[in-house]
Amino acid sequence: xxxxLKKQFYINGEWIDPKKTNDLEVIDPSTEExxxxxxxxxxxxxxxxxxxxxxxxxSWWHTSKEKKLELLNNLLQIQKILLLLTLVHYTHNKxxxxx
Numbered sequence: 001x002x003x004x005l006k007k008q009f010y011i012n013g014e015w016i017d018p019k020k021t022n023d024l025e026v027i028d029p030s031t032e033e034x035x036x037x038x039x040x041x042x043x044x045x046x047x048x049x050x051x052x053x054x055x056x057x058x059s060w061w062h063t064s065k066e067k068k069l070e071l072l073n074n075l076l077q078i079q080k081i082l083l084l085l086t087l088v089h090y091t092h093n094k095x096x097x098x099x
Contacts, residue, residue, distance in 0.1 A: 004036040009045060012052040019044040 007023065008015040020042040028035040060068075 003034055006036055007039040009039070009041060009049065011049050012056075018042060019048075 008017055010016075018039045018041050022040045022042055023037050024040050025034045026036040026038060027033070063071075
């Protein structure tokens with residue numbers, strides 16, 4: 001099985017490395033093998049994400065109700081597609097490539 005490395009965080013529109021190494025091996029319960037390694041981050045990573053989120057909240061606060069609804073509906077559609085891809089992947093053992 002190929003182990004996926006997911007060690008970056010998406011903060012402020014870009015993928016960044018964590019400030020400190022704090023990795024976790026993710027176990028696939030069906031095979032009991034390591035399927036991914038993710039970063040749990042640190043307090044510094046959390047503080048950076050919170051600071052950026054606070055700054056973003058100002059613009060979100062001024063976004064119209066209609067635009068917010070449009071964005072949230074788009075997110076819901078993406079989640080539905082990803083769920084469908086995941087189900088096909090696990091039920092038919094087909095590769096899952098989104099991008």
